[in-house]
């Protein structure tokens with residue numbers, strides 16, 4: 001059976017978890033905080049989570065894991081059948097990750113953990129996020145899903161990145177990225193109503209104390 005290593009507080013972990021749930025696949029969750037210990041690095045070469053354990057070995061990097069699941073597992077398709085359609089989904093996924101998720105992440109410490117972030121980093125995040133949201137506005141289809149009529153792996157990245165980036169906007173940058181982006185606000189709401197989200201949110205809340213303890217102790 002597939003095993004998903006990581007912790008339910010992580011947005012990247014939850015992208016993969018939602019893919020597995022949407023496809024109706026059996027999988028086991030293994031609590032793993034990543035990090036730089038020799039044991040962790042045997043599972044995840046960069047010490048990051050999530051990691052998917054397959055019968056052949058471990059796979060890291062969320063986009064790659066999502067592709068692997070799509071190529072090898074039965075259940076609801078999260079990519080179109082044609083190569084061009086698939087490329088457009090992956091393009092959107094990548095744009096959201098590189099130009100929204102990663103700049104927002106530079107301000108997570110201040111937004112979610114009460115640790116001030118340097119003004120220069122915030123200025124950079126502001127410029128990058130404005131460009132990232134402009135890119136998504138230009139390229140997203142929102143019909144109603146980010147790449148078209150069907151839920152795709154791009155929506156998984158959208159769902160768990162754009163919500164946090166919007167919180168960074170509000171709490172750290174004094175910016176409302178959704179104010180002039182009603183299609184994105186509507187899609188976030190649609191995804192929040194996804195029947196599997198209740199489980200994902202409940203598991204996140206249940207894992208939060210262990211996660212905060214791990215952060216406080218500085219242990220991995």
Ligand SMILES: N[C@@H](CCC(=O)N[C@@H](CS)C(=O)NCC(=O)O)C(=O)O
Pocket residue numbers: 010011012013033034035047048049050060061062063
């Ligand atoms: N590029 C990685 C990024 C994953 C990532 O940043 N995961 C975070 C949790 S949301 C993590 O492992 N943080 C621990 C660390 O950086 O040591 C992916 O696509 O899976």
